[in-house]
Amino acid sequence: MVGRLVGSAVGANSGLVFEHRCELATYHALRGDAAAAQAVVAAIEDPPLDWPGAPALPAWRAWIVDPRNPATMAWLERSLVGLNRPVERLSRARLAWLLGGWHAHCGRRADAIRLLELASSEYAATGAAGLLARVAVDLASVAERAVATGAPPGGRSGQVPASATGSSAPAEAALTATERRVAAAVAEGLSNQEVAARLSVSIKTVEFHLRNAYRKLGVRKRTELVRHLLR
Template sequence: MLSAAHRLAAIDPRWSRDCFLDALEMGLVVGRANGVMDTVLAEARSAPPADEPDVLDALVLLTGSGHQAAAPLLRRVLTERALWTRRPALATMIAGELWDLDAHAEITRWLRTTGRNTGSPWLLRLGLAQEAVAATHRGELATAATLVGEEEAIADAFSDAPTAYARVHLLAWRGELGPLDSALSDAGARGKGQLVANIHWAKSVLYNARGDYPAALAEARAAVDAGDLYLAGMALPEQIEAAVRCGEDAADALAELCARSSASGTAWARGVTACARALVSGAEDDYVEAVEAGSPAPYRARAHLLYGEWLRRAGRRKDARTQLRTAHESFADMGVLGFAQRAADELKATGEVARSRSADAFETLTAQEAHIARLVSTGATSKEVAARLFLSPRTVDAHLRNVFRKLGIHSRRDLRQR
């Protein structure tokens, strides 16, 4: 694609620019984005100029001049429907780079609707996977699991590999290390650098939750160093927390995060940055800002956790209990079990025992079983579920038998009641 871009430069400038963007989009779609963006954009600096600044110009500006310079143009091109229709993977990544969940949600709704209306499995799967990632970061883990299950069911129907990064994000917040290790080995063997970077980020979240800060620091640095759109910025808060806990300097990472978040201006970006700044500064005002910023639920709960830990170490046990209790209850209700345990341990250190959370048999279902169970519980027939998931009715019935066995029920009526 890069060769074509250069050969077309003098013949058809617009087509030449499209080839540069095709190379970027291809790297995202096949999961080999690591290094691809830098290579493409370095060569794209010599691309023929566009009639007016476009997404290629925005990305070249981002890599050359940074987020403050590029953010206005990135926000403008993100509102253009043409970017969604022609380069949907790139559009979702830019929304993530700007920490903009609202824009991301609008794009994913369009992807799912268009995918269903046109019968495009690829658009539908991309929309499902991206919406699953967004649901995970909103703390809606059950919804995310359902969306992951549907994407994997459609992939299976076409004998294709699932879009693994959505499940990786879910595993990170659930605190499941074993599957992440297996996924890392498989992604490395297949040369999927972007998925490898996603897994490094996921493991940094998980290790921070467990308090294994040296391991978290190594994983976060690996994710940041990959330099991928969206993911490098997401990994910076993990690197900062781990570095501070390890007694290492986090000033440069904080400066980079601040540059990114101030260019974004969203509540999510402000809250995450306030949390990171509080860890570095140790200032109570920063912890208060992090709690009050209006970040998505897991990040708000994490702000309560960090504030509670700081208060406990300052000898303010009563104030600490309030923050830690809020953190524990929020994490437990979301199913963010690693951080829930960390909050429970901190709460115990203040002299209070966290309420226990009883296990739900529904959590033993696979993502695909859970999705089929939810569809059937709304009254959908096996034939209707099969059509939606590109499966055979016989396969749906087989999954349904597993659901009944795991939940200890015997009929669709029992499932609706459950």
């Protein structure tokens, strides 16, 4: 599909033509075909700086050429900050998803979860339900592998669990500010729709943050969440 898009004029007036080529190069790179990836990258010109996604494209191309290089990975992640216009939210989500998946492939669970959560949040905010569902599968897979290996879902290799240090920090401390607000509203008995109205966000966004809260707190339903928060 991406190959056909690259061979057409689709996106020529919107900047997507550059993303299509980067996607094709990424596909080759992640399959281990470095020569094909570099051939596509070499044909990608620099777009006008005001085009959507343009601030991140140089970093994306560098990462495609050398995905295992920590410097190119760090550059690509830093470039996400420049994608701050509403029209660039999908690009920001896509690159966070790519990086999160690569970190997961390399066994870096904490970085994978952090970036996959960012991708999920951006997709939820834009209403991209199909893409959100696919990232959620990747996120759940990373979390499940962490549990299976005995590592905390958000932890880095070598971290000492809080219980081993005698720390009594509440599990809620692992939640983001938005996750805490969503969890607190749910604990009040509000429906997802009511929580969305209170926080001025979409229902998809509420569902995303609620799933993250469930995962981090080790609960599976609303009643368990309420009992956990009331302990």
